[in-house]
Amino acid sequence: MQAIIDLRSDTVTEPTEAMRRAMAQAKVGDDYYGEDPTIKRLEAFAAEILGKEAGLFVTSGTMGNLVSIMTHTQRSDGVIMEENAHCYHNENGNTAVIAGVLPLPVPGKLGVIHPESVVDNMRGSEVLHSRTRLICIENTHNVAGGTVWPLADLISIREVADRFNLAIHIDGARVFNAAVALGVAPAKIANFGDSVTFCLTKGLGCPYGSLIAGDSEFIIEARRNRQMVGGGLRQGGVVAAAGIVALESMIKRLAEDHNNAKALANGLVELGLKVDLEAVQSNMVYVELSGSSKISPVELVQQLRKDGIWINTPFKSRMRFVTHYGVEEKHITYTLKAIERALSN
Ligand SMILES: Cc1ncc(COP(=O)(O)O)c(C=O)c1O
CATH class of the missing domain: 3.40.640.10 (Type I PLP-dependent aspartate aminotransferase-like (Major domain))
Structure with a gap:
């Protein structure tokens, strides 16, 4: 991609x-x-x-x-x-x-x-x-x-x-x-x-x-x-x-962003990451990378950059992903695969 x-x-x-x-x-x-x-x-x-x-x-x-x-x-x-x-x-x-x-x-x-x-x-x-x-x-x-x-x-x-x-x-x-x-x-x-x-x-x-x-x-x-x-x-x-x-x-289509955020959140949970699914209600997903994770939040952000995925610098161990116009279902699938790779390296 x-x-x-x-x-x-x-x-x-x-x-x-x-x-x-x-x-x-x-x-x-x-x-x-x-x-x-x-x-x-x-x-x-x-x-x-x-x-x-x-x-x-x-x-x-x-x-x-x-x-x-x-x-x-x-x-x-x-x-x-x-x-x-x-x-x-x-x-x-x-x-x-x-x-x-x-x-x-x-x-x-x-x-x-x-x-x-x-x-x-x-x-x-x-x-x-x-x-x-x-x-x-x-x-x-x-x-x-x-x-x-x-x-x-x-x-x-x-x-x-x-x-x-x-x-x-x-x-x-x-x-x-x-x-x-x-x-x-x-x-x-x-x-x-x-x-x-x-x-x-x-x-x-x-x-x-x-x-x-x-x-x-x-x-x-x-x-x-x-x-x-x-x-x-x-x-x-x-x-x-x-x-x-x-x-x-542009208002109605926000539902797509919400669906993409939910798909991303569920995928991250399946990869073993900590996401409060109750809080995923619109177009944002916050992930808590605990100390026990094999990769630090900063390393994960750097690794994803190499795959063309940009995430803000995490606040402590908390990372935010935001979906929006231009981010499609296929990008979510690609992002989840990239995260899976980064976690298994
Ligand atoms: C909840 C909330 N209020 C206000 C603002 C400020 O908007 P702006 O960046 O246009 O000043 C933001 C920006 O991210 C926001 O998230």
Whole structure:
């Protein structure tokens, strides 16, 4: 097999031919004046799919989360987030440094926050404490395994948020994976959040951009906050055009990525590797290479590179494989054979 099989992340996907054509032909204008028709269409389309009043195009998931958090809070407010959440660990402390809020990390089970953790972190009346204002939930949850919040847990977190008058922001970088995994409309999930961020650049295959969706007033404020962090987009319709194609044609096919991830996970278990199959719910597979394995995680990654299979450097003994557009069933079979060879050498 010649081509590289890149299983490092779904962010490595490249635009489809249809996206490239749409980008070349995109009608544009200056977004600052509200005159880019393609951005406006994308924002309206994203809002419609998520059942919200309005949308806002931003450069990235990181910017989407930051702007959403800034819009929900005031400086010194407390924000509950799962302890392995992307917006806690992987956004370079931006919520603390730029939004000026206090992250309140809480443990999760497969990425899901228990309502009790919200109750335990409620602060507000005393002069000593940050006022808890917001819960951020991540769906699907990356580090937990690409795990999906069950609807029952979304109902419970909404109930506790309403009880304490808290807003919910959904880091839905991969919310369409969650919807496809549950077999529900994306709006059903988004309905539990006051705001949602999703990425065009992951399983949906776009080269650029994320969106925030929420009610109209929220999005007006979010636009001001986007300006504050330098996110004005001018003739961004050139890239927004790919997003419209993605929302029209790239959501349903995520099911293929999920099937490929399951096949990979089952194959790895058959090879004697440790995979928590309960956590394999969307397009990710995490493998734990224990000390007793004949090959170290780093050696395995190096060996697979020689076979044209790319995996990220493992975190300690934990390796992640991500399936996405461009990775097919035959690539999974090839990868499993390569791993089998590496383990038997
Ligand atoms: C769950 C989650 N949220 C947010 C982001 C940030 O997205 P971006 O890379 O577009 O900033 C990522 C990126 O991998 C992610 O996995």
